[in-house]
Amino acid sequence: MRREERRAHILACALEVFAQKGYHSSSVSDIIKKAGVARGTFYLYFKSKRTVFDELLDDLFALLHTKVKRIDPSRGSVGVVAQMQSNIDAVMGCLIDNRPMLRLLMAGVAGLDSSFDKKLTEFYDRLVELTQHSLVQGHDMKVIRSVNVKIVSLCIIGTIKEVLYQIAMGRKMPNREILVKEILDYGLRGLLVPETASKLGFLSKRSTR
Amino acid sequence: MRREERRAHILACALEVFAQKGYHSSSVSDIIKKAGVARGTFYLYFKSKRTVFDELLDDLFALLHTKVKRIDPSRGSVGVVAQMQSNIDAVMGCLIDNRPMLRLLMAGVAGLDSSFDKKLTEFYDRLVELTQHSLVQGHDMKVIRSVNVKIVSLCIIGTIKEVLYQIAMGRKMPNREILVKEILDYGLRGLLVPETASKLGFLSKRSTR
Amino acid sequence: MRREERRAHILACALEVFAQKGYHSSSVSDIIKKAGVARGTFYLYFKSKRTVFDELLDDLFALLHTKVKRIDPSRGSVGVVAQMQSNIDAVMGCLIDNRPMLRLLMAGVAGLDSSFDKKLTEFYDRLVELTQHSLVQGHDMKVIRSVNVKIVSLCIIGTIKEVLYQIAMGRKMPNREILVKEILDYGLRGLLVPETASKLGFLSKRSTR
Amino acid sequence: MRREERRAHILACALEVFAQKGYHSSSVSDIIKKAGVARGTFYLYFKSKRTVFDELLDDLFALLHTKVKRIDPSRGSVGVVAQMQSNIDAVMGCLIDNRPMLRLLMAGVAGLDSSFDKKLTEFYDRLVELTQHSLVQGHDMKVIRSVNVKIVSLCIIGTIKEVLYQIAMGRKMPNREILVKEILDYGLRGLLVPETASKLGFLSKRSTR
DNA sequence: GATGAATGAGGCTTCATTCAT
DNA sequence: CATGAATGAAGCCTCATTCAT
Numbered sequence: 001m002r003r004e005e006r007r008a009h010i011l012a013c014a015l016e017v018f019a020q021k022g023y024h025s026s027s028v029s030d031i032i033k034k035a036g037v038a039r040g041t042f043y044l045y046f047k048s049k050r051t052v053f054d055e056l057l058d059d060l061f062a063l064l065h066t067k068v069k070r071i072d073p074s075r076g077s078v079g080v081v082a083q084m085q086s087n088i089d090a091v092m093g094c095l096i097d098n099r100p101m102l103r104l105l106m107a108g109v110a111g112l113d114s115s116f117d118k119k120l121t122e123f124y125d126r127l128v129e130l131t132q133h134s135l136v137q138g139h140d141m142k143v144i145r146s147v148n149v150k151i152v153s154l155c156i157i158g159t160i161k162e163v164l165y166q167i168a169m170g171r172k173m174p175n176r177e178i179l180v181k182e183i184l185d186y187g188l189r190g191l192l193v194p195e196t197a198s199k200l201g202f203l204s205k206r207s208t209r
Numbered sequence: 210m211r212r213e214e215r216r217a218h219i220l221a222c223a224l225e226v227f228a229q230k231g232y233h234s235s236s237v238s239d240i241i242k243k244a245g246v247a248r249g250t251f252y253l254y255f256k257s258k259r260t261v262f263d264e265l266l267d268d269l270f271a272l273l274h275t276k277v278k279r280i281d282p283s284r285g286s287v288g289v290v291a292q293m294q295s296n297i298d299a300v301m302g303c304l305i306d307n308r309p310m311l312r313l314l315m316a317g318v319a320g321l322d323s324s325f326d327k328k329l330t331e332f333y334d335r336l337v338e339l340t341q342h343s344l345v346q347g348h349d350m351k352v353i354r355s356v357n358v359k360i361v362s363l364c365i366i367g368t369i370k371e372v373l374y375q376i377a378m379g380r381k382m383p384n385r386e387i388l389v390k391e392i393l394d395y396g397l398r399g400l401l402v403p404e405t406a407s408k409l410g411f412l413s414k415r416s417t418r
Numbered sequence: 419m420r421r422e423e424r425r426a427h428i429l430a431c432a433l434e435v436f437a438q439k440g441y442h443s444s445s446v447s448d449i450i451k452k453a454g455v456a457r458g459t460f461y462l463y464f465k466s467k468r469t470v471f472d473e474l475l476d477d478l479f480a481l482l483h484t485k486v487k488r489i490d491p492s493r494g495s496v497g498v499v500a501q502m503q504s505n506i507d508a509v510m511g512c513l514i515d516n517r518p519m520l521r522l523l524m525a526g527v528a529g530l531d532s533s534f535d536k537k538l539t540e541f542y543d544r545l546v547e548l549t550q551h552s553l554v555q556g557h558d559m560k561v562i563r564s565v566n567v568k569i570v571s572l573c574i575i576g577t578i579k580e581v582l583y584q585i586a587m588g589r590k591m592p593n594r595e596i597l598v599k600e601i602l603d604y605g606l607r608g609l610l611v612p613e614t615a616s617k618l619g620f621l622s623k624r625s626t627r
Numbered sequence: 628m629r630r631e632e633r634r635a636h637i638l639a640c641a642l643e644v645f646a647q648k649g650y651h652s653s654s655v656s657d658i659i660k661k662a663g664v665a666r667g668t669f670y671l672y673f674k675s676k677r678t679v680f681d682e683l684l685d686d687l688f689a690l691l692h693t694k695v696k697r698i699d700p701s702r703g704s705v706g707v708v709a710q711m712q713s714n715i716d717a718v719m720g721c722l723i724d725n726r727p728m729l730r731l732l733m734a735g736v737a738g739l740d741s742s743f744d745k746k747l748t749e750f751y752d753r754l755v756e757l758t759q760h761s762l763v764q765g766h767d768m769k770v771i772r773s774v775n776v777k778i779v780s781l782c783i784i785g786t787i788k789e790v791l792y793q794i795a796m797g798r799k800m801p802n803r804e805i806l807v808k809e810i811l812d813y814g815l816r817g818l819l820v821p822e823t824a825s826k827l828g829f830l831s832k833r834s835t836r
Numbered sequence: 837g838a839t840g841a842a843t844g845a846g847g848c849t850t851c852a853t854t855c856a857t
Numbered sequence: 858c859a860t861g862a863a864t865g866a867a868g869c870c871t872c873a874t875t876c877a878t
Contacts, residue, residue: 003862024233027847038864043849121378145402151383151391154375155368162367163360169330174360182360190399193354212837237873247839249876258873421858442651446852456860458855467852539796563816569790569801569809576789577782584781587748592778600778607772608817630841654868665843670870843875854864 007045010035014052019103023053023116054119060101061123067091068127071134077143081188084134088160089180095164096176106168128153159183216254219244220268223261228309231316232262263325269310270332276300277336280343286352290397293343297369298389304373305385315377337362368392425463428453429477432470437518440525441471472534478519479541485509486545489552495561499606502552506578507598513582514594524586546571577601634672637662641679646730650680650743681746687728688750694718695754698761704770708815711761715787716807722791723803733795755780786810 013035017026028049032042046052067090071083095102131153138144160183167173174182222244226235237258241251255261276299280292304311340362347353369392376382383391431453435444446467450460464470485508489501513520549571556562578601585591592600640662644653655676659669673679694717698710722729758780765771787810794800801809 006862028849029847039849039866040851040864041862043851044862044864049848117378142402145398147395148383148387148391151372151388152395154371155392155395158367158369158371158374159364160367162363162370165367166363169326174357178357179360182357183364186356186361186364186396186399188399189354190395190397193351236871248841248874249839250837252874253837445850457853457862458860459858461853462858535796565813566801566805566809569806570813572789572793573786573810573813576785576787576792578785579789580781580785581778583785587744592775596775597778600775601782604774604779604782604817605813606817608813608815633841655870656868666845666870667843667872668841671841671843676869839876839878841875841877843873845871845873847871848869850866850868852864852866854862855860856862857860 006037006041010037010042010045011052011056015056015100015104018053018056018107019100022107053116056101056104057116057119060105061119063094063101064091064123065126067094068130070130071137073137073141077138077141080134080138080141080143081184085180085184088184089176092160092164092180093176096167099168102164103168106165124157127157131156156187159187215246215250219246219251219254220261220265224265224309224313227262227265227316228312263328265313266325266328269314270328272303272310273300273332274335276303277339279339280346282346282350286347286350289343289347289350289352290393294389294393297393298385301369301373301389302385305376308377311373311377315374333366336366340365365396368396424455424459428455428460428463429470429474433474433518433522436471436474436525437521472537474519474522475534475537478523479537481512481519482509482541483544485512486548488548489555491555491559495556495559498552498556498559498561499602503598503602506602507594510578510582510598511594514585517586520582521586524583542575545575549574574605577605633664633668637664637669637672638679638683642683642727642731645680645683645734646727649734680743683728683731684743684746687732688746690721690728691718691750692753694721695757697757698764700764700768704765704768707761707765707768707770708811712807712811715811716803719787719791719807720803723794726795729791730795733792751784754784758783783814786814 010031014026014031017030017034020026021030026049028039028042031049031052032039035042046055068087069083071080071087073080075083095105132149135144135147135149135153139146139149163173163179163183173179219240223235223240226239226243229235230239235258237248237251240258240261241248244251255264277296278292278299280289280296282289284292304314337359341358344353344356344358344362348355348358372382372388372392382388428449432444432449435448435452438444439448444467446457446460449467449470450457453460464473486505487501487508489498489505491498493501513523546568550567553562553565553567553571557564557567581591581597581601591597637658641653641658644657644661647653648657653676655666655669658676658679659666662669673682695714696710698707698714700707702710722732759776762771762774762776762780766773766776790800790806790810800806
């Protein structure tokens with residue numbers, strides 16, 4: 001068991017280092033210094049610097065996957081909204097409680113580095129797909145109006161990501177409940193007061209695609 | 210004037226290189242090869258690789274700042290919405306037409322490099338501030354309902370960023386008009402059909418902060 | 419006795435590893451993996467990787483020394499030649515039958531590692547000395563013509579070494595008897611047909627040194 | 628032109644280092660220290676440590692190839708022998724005058740390292756092939772008796788290699804002319820005095836293969 | 837100004853050896 | 858005795874930056 005502990009320790013230190021300086025600016029030296037182990041020890045547990053990063057990302061993705069549940073429509077419109085809220089709440093809660101992981105995820109976004117992209121892209125794609133599914137479900141139940149699900153699902157993900165990004169950057173933010181409520185509220189109701197909405201003619205139907 | 214041209218040429222090449230491979234994976238060699246100048250020449254015009262990146266980012270920020278106009282409330286509610294749309298349209302249009310700049314911006318997000326975080330943070334802060342201002346303005350005009358402007362402005366920025374991110378990653382997207390209309394629509398009206406909104410009790414007033 | 423067995427086992431495994439990959443490319447990990455012992459165990463029996471190699475070389479040299487007999491001149495010229503043949507036969511036979519040892523010997527030549535040059539040099543020196551002795555003996559018996567024994571003994575060793583080298587490299591070769599006969603024949607008679615030899619004036623006497 | 632000089636200088640230093648310590652035990656640090664250049668400079672001229680070694684080997688092989696001429700049979704038996712002598716003389720002369728190259732070649736023999744093998748093997752194969760060709764030629768002219776050309780050509784190469792090996796190891800040897808004459812003499816006439824040869828029945832014909 | 841050869845700090849990784857259990 | 862985790866010196870290579878021409 002000692003062995004797993006050691007490994008976990010190095011992994012945790014690597015996470016902190018990566019979260020602080022980003023992948024490229026972090027050196028193996030940084031990691032082992034923080035972990036208090038010798039250079040060789042690091043390579044005893046991990047094949048390479050890159051491997052560690054991948055493992056952290058994998059862990060993070062796995063964690064998030066357990067947090068996001070597919071929407072079950074059988075519980076009615078109130079239930080659906082509650083489930084959406086629950087998903088957002090779970091994801092944000094878990095990342096806010098794990099700042100290093102959050103920073104890692106946001107640093108990951110950095111992408112453009114072609115090699116990290118695939119994993120990250122896959123992850124977000126799945127998130128987007130789940131969101132799209134929820135939108136279609138909601139539309140079928142006549143809870144959600146006709147929207148371009150592709151674009152709107154990105155908008156939803158985007159709102160969450162941006163708030164998390166600010167938190168990752170160290171910005172002071174209201175506590176989670178308020179964040180979630182406000183994000184959800186924004187997503188569901190938008191900005192307008194109803195009268196204005198109708199006055200502005202925002203009531204035309206459009207196709208789901 | 211020859212001097213300024215040369216400088217601009219190197220800068221443009223650097224932009225392309227950074228956009229293609231990201232900051233860390235781009236080498237000075239890549240840049241001078243693309244620019245067709247000698248290594249020493251590069252350092253004649255720029256203090257360091259980092260300087261070039263910073264300057265590009267500055268240029269980008271300056272460009273975007275010219276695109277985003279402060280909302281003028283004197284033109285009534287319809288006018289305010291139109292101005293918001295115009296802002297979003299301008300930002301997206303300019304970045305979609307300048308893919309390298311777009312990629313640079315998105316790559317920048319990645320860094321977490323602490324040193325250019327600051328610049329990026331400042332930039333987004335200004336954007337957020339402008340958005341907040343618009344929200345307050347809209348609320349005063351009773352066009353916009355009471356929201357937590359801090360959070361909601363992030364949500365608005367987030368939706369735009371995410372769509373742009375997908376474009377930067379090379380994803381096929383609908384054309385700009387559709388994107389802007391959908392994003393704006395989402396932001397203003399949200400997802401719900403009005404009946405559901407009222408049924409779900411989404412009509413309570415809350416303070417602007 | 420258990421102890422000696424374990425030691426011999428590790429040694430044997432090391433031999434195989436060295437023979438397969440050469441000294442430098444063989445790691446202690448390779449050896450212990452093949453031997454199925456722990457890393458620490460290896461160092462319980464041997465001071466270092468180098469020590470093992472040295473010991474193997476020593477064993478090899480010792481083995482070869484038992485194969486090479488000093489020529490006994492009392493059995494007449496036919497006997498002397500037969501003894502030379504027997505020596506060559508013994509050496510080649512033993513190495514051909516022990517491919518790993520053969521490869522080790524040939525790999526050893528490679529080193530130029532200054533430190534085990536000495537051992538190798540000593541070994542060959544003894545071989546050369548034995549050969550020189552035989553030549554002098556043969557010359558005294560008027561079986562062998564006057565030659566520069568120093569050079570010619572190297573030539574003799576060289577012919578054997580080269581053929582063995584090819585075998586070590588995995589080249590297909592005729593079987594041992596043919597090899598030995600041909601090598602011996604070459605060494606004793608040379609290449610020329612007798613008539614040509616005389617025609618070319620290859621009959622002058624020269625001193626033994 | 629400066630450029631080529633620098634390159635040649637580093638190459639020469641590398642040769643000395645490799646010759647002294649062998650490929651594996653030589654580090655890039657050793658080479659640049661001897662050459663008096665910075666680490667980066669080394670990699671400015673050569674892609675890797677291995678590349679330098681390969682280039683040296685290639686140069687050596689190219690050099691030797693210019694020294695070894697295919698035997699021209701039109702000049703009669705005396706001419707053929709003279710050409711053989713000339714070949715041996717040229718090869719030995721050039722290597723004796725270039726001790727580092729000689730040591731490199733001999734260290735190369737070390738082989739068993741699988742990666743160097745191919746080039747070295749090819750080189751020796753060509754040498755052996757040339758020798759075989761000469762033997763067949765000589766046999767056709769009835770200058771050379773029937774021998775197993777495959778084995779005997781190895782023997783010939785072996786004699787030369789071994790003498791060179793001793794020189795590489797720093798052994799004092801007679802000067803080149805004596806060496807060549809003795810080696811050639813050994814190869815052509817063998818060891819026996821003619822009377823003994825016939826007495827021992829060394830006159831039977833055998834097939835060339 | 838322009839060039840490009842030279843620099844050397846610093847990065848990643850391997851592996852022979854040690855030592856606490 | 859046996860184990861295998863831990864060590865850290867040492868190796869190879871890259872690349873941003875400098876400087877003599």
